[in-house]
Amino acid sequence: MIVHIVAGGPTNVLPHLSAYDNEDVYWIGVDRGVLTLLAEGIVPKRAFGDFDSISEQELQQLQTQLPHIDIWPSEKDQTDTDIALEWALEQEAEKIRLFGATGGRLDHLFGNVQLLFKGEDGQIELIDRQNIVTLHRNGKHVVAKKDEYRYVSFIPLTPIRALTLRGFKYPLDAHDVPLGSTLCVSNELIHHFGTFSFTEGILMMIRSKDEK
Known part of the structure; x- marks a missing residue:
């Protein structure tokens, strides 16, 4: 199982997600990353987040479009991306790729780099337009x-x-x-x-x- 997680980071540093899309991939959207996926013509199989970065109307639309959406409170002890990653690890995914996790706020960037510690050697890749980490x-x-x-x-x-x-x-x-x-x-x-x-x-x- 290969899982691709798209977080809500700036879209200008994203690679072309279509290049990573095939029938063997399980897509997950995180918060605003769900909208990013839909804009690329990719419907995620699951979505996670508090969705505080989108409007109530957008959230209601997502609830009708997506097969599984897990809504979390905004006050919690993990980031939305961390929650999605832990779900992917529980499924024993052989490869997990994180998109939309760089650019913008540095606290988000360093927090997402720390998430790499949760996987085995090379199991988790942090990817943007110029880098694979x-x-x-x-x-x-x-x-x-x-x-x-x-x-x-x-x-x-x-x-x-x-x-x-x-x-x-x-x-x-x-x-x-x-x-x-x-x-x-x-x-x-x-x-x-x-x-x-x-x-x-x-x-x-x-x-x-x-x-x-």
């Missing part, structure tokens, strides 16, 4: 070259022990990377596949491209 724990990982996303950066979320990069323009061999380091920003793959491995820590990988 995943989180990885210690071990060895394979990364395939994507010509569209030229740059591959590694950001330490904890101190990283013995980071090794193979198949990259700037390789590393068992190098410790402390918090606050920019050593691994803007690397590039030089082969069809590369690997990164480390013995301790949590690492964020960002695949990115320049805006055209």
Whole structure:
């Protein structure tokens, strides 16, 4: 099961959602993200949120259009996106992609980045028009070259022990990377596949491209 969650972030940083739409995908709308999906011609199978960012009339229309809509109080201990993500994890989704979760308010951005901790290695992807963000724990990982996303950066979320990069323009061999380091920003793959491995820590990988 592959789940795509569209949150209510600014639409100007969204990729073309139709490129991610196929019959094997389960779409979820979060708050205003439901309207974003409908504007793209995609009817989500579930919707979550307090819907405080849309009008009462829009909410009533959604209640008649959608098969499942879960309305939550505005005062709660989780964000709407967190609630939708936890539902997807409970369904044991093999891949979860988050859209509409970047841009705009920085507290929302950093909160959504923190949600990556809830999944397994690379299970959750945070995607916008220029970036694909995943989180990885210690071990060895394979990364395939994507010509569209030229740059591959590694950001330490904890101190990283013995980071090794193979198949990259700037390789590393068992190098410790402390918090606050920019050593691994803007690397590039030089082969069809590369690997990164480390013995301790949590690492964020960002695949990115320049805006055209």
